Ligand code: SF4
């Protein structure tokens with residue numbers, strides 16, 4: 001027998017509150033259609049990308065950029081727009097990366 005759900009009279013004002021959580025539990029990077037590609041040789045480790053990334057997807061250790069967490073990067077391109085170094089961050093299509101991996 002299926003679990004009986006509460007009727008509207010049992011629901012408190014404001015509705016039922018589901019368990020609080022955050023996006024750290026969900027890998028949201030698969031929404032992406034573009035991805036940033038980082039060139040460590042061109043990077044000056046100014047960390048502008050870290051400051052501006054809205055998803056905290058720029059990985060930093062000991063004051064230096066270490067890469068991009070693609071599990072959470074949405075491909076918005078803000079990091080590449082803010083980066084002052086030519087070629088340090090380049091946006092590419094996911095399709096081009098998939099095609100390279102498959103070749
Ligand atoms: S903004 Fe550009 S140069 Fe600065 S840390 Fe990020 S990738 Fe490197």
Ligand code: SF4
Pocket residue numbers: 035036052053054055056057058068072073074075076077078079080
């Ligand atoms: S593309 Fe957007 S989400 Fe991804 S690392 Fe850059 S700023 Fe962050």
